[in-house]
Amino acid sequence: MQVPAENKVITQFLAYADELVQALIDLSEIHQEQRQLYLVCLNSLWQMLNNAFQQDGGHFLSEQQIQLLQTVDLEIQHIESDIPEDFRNQLHLLLRQINVDLVS
């Protein structure tokens, strides 16, 4: 099965962002900030993709779309593993309870 171009773009983006995070692993304070910023980015990306794929509910997601969402979700879980719980909770609240005009 051929992988759609957008899946490759997202996969490459995830790999590059991971490199950015890992590049500062010896500078613990900045490294932690990079991970937190990356987590914000990944959560937003997941919601953007989910909104785009679900559209108006006229069809189900394709196998490729599900795979891409799961890839991003796995990366979120990986980054979350050593992010303070308080930060994770604040981020979830921000993304899910933000102004109605910005996020449904």
Place this chain on the structure above:
Amino acid sequence: MLAHTFVADAILNNPDQINAQMADRQRFGIIALDSHAQVKIFNAAEARLSGLSVTEVLGRNFFTEVAPCTASRLFRGRFRQGIQEGSLDAHFYYTFTYRIRPISAHVHMFFDMRKSPLFFIFIDRIIQLYEDLG
């Protein structure tokens, strides 16, 4: 094209008569929310199919605490639209993917504030997709 609703007319015509006992007798998922999206009814079929227990979801916010993958423009957007307008009778397909085995469902949202203060989400699982993805 969306199929016709799987919810009996007798239920849609009398939403004020939907309670936990009646909901538990249905084969499809029934979730009832108040206007703040707090879960008021979570029927037995939905508990069985989602793997969540009734006691752990009652009183919690559906979109932020129970089913984060529904915090989308389509799913939560329709809920907010219905609450704002006082009524909603909408069907759509939705694929649940967030940290669960992908599941596709036919969703029927129904709200008529003249008949009941509760916003109903009826969920009929269609198929479990791509099981090899786990």
